[in-house]
Amino acid sequence: MADTPCVFCEIIRGERPAHVVLDVPEAMAFLDTRPLFKGHTLLVPREHHETLVDLPEKEVGPYFAQARRLAGAMEAVLGAAGSFVAANNRVSQSVPHLHVHVVPRNRKDGLKGFFWPRHKYESDEEAAEYATRLRTALE
Template identity: 80%
Template sequence: MASGARHNARMGDSASAKPCLFCEIVKGERPAHLVLDSADAVAFLDARPLFKGHTLLVPREHIETLPDLPEHMLGEFFAHARRLASAMEAALGAAGSFVAMNNRVSQSVPHLHVHVVPRNRKDGLRGFFWPRHTYASDSEAADYAARLRAAL
């Protein structure tokens, strides 16, 4: 299936198709704590973070998987991921970061997204059994997003 066909199928050209959650965030139709808002990509806090500050980076355009990402977008997209990984250390005092992506299998939203997660030694993340942490409040999440934005 061509990437344009995937785009149409996911975006809901028919009444029965589900709209893309991440496209709704990109368009401002669904609330999210934005960390990065650029011409080609958006990053926002994960609603179910592994650790506070866990950020999802998505292309503005609806692209389902990494193999579907056009060559001309690859460099800039991953430059954003690199900046986010650096921001985890600068803004949150993390010792490092975990950067990951799923393609179809375990991809909870069928819109390309890169997880950038702050990491510290002995933080409890082991293999692929990941604890989830929640923000105490919406204002705490907003504070994390603001700190990361400032570090970018």
Template identity: 70%
Template sequence: MECVFCAIAAGELPGHRVLADPVAVAFLDARPLFPGHVLVVPRRHVETLTDLPEADVGPFFARVRRVAGAVERGMAAAGSFVAANNRVSQSVPHFHVHVVPRNRKDGLRGFFWPRGRYPSEEAAAEAAARIRAALEDGRADDGPG
């Protein structure tokens, strides 16, 4: 089956587009957290952030930044939540960034899942060391594995 986001970007499927250019397409989420919840997708099909070519990262996120400002102004929101899933919880396997208008006391609390603490400073240091090591060997650019 063809990618639904690619089909929306190509105009083959309907979507309430708010931005379309050679770099990205942004459209209203069909199942919004709040009215004005927008998805920003790269026009080029890539499944995850780590699949997005490095040269495309800056131009793509410039569009995300622009859409975030427009969502806040257009929806008279106090701010916005900007987030992306990478594989897990990614309902469509085409990289996308959620831009959600936010207001105080809107019913959302921080992230949308339970947050916790590291069991110890040692556990936090170990997690940080593993990420630093992955950055040093370049694996962070390639995703898992």
């Protein structure tokens, strides 16, 4: 990793606050601070890898197994009809640490093409409640 501090590594080390949804040996997931929809979660590998291409092959399956679990939790506890699961590699990657977006989706939710309006949480307490609901579903 370069000398530049990594926001996601700081979250993983507990140096920066986050609404943690999942904390397992291979990955951590927490709510996006600028969610497309409430419950929008970022899944990051514990070790710093900038892109999916950089993630060692033996870690790809276990990492995406967690993305699969998160997608299921979106439907189970948030009442989402489905989910959007995506990752950017370098282009449009706001933090240079691999992260997969797992976003709850519903029909006619306003997400069209690449026009993605953001929906903020009303409060830190509301964000914590969403994180707790998802975390509980994953336990």
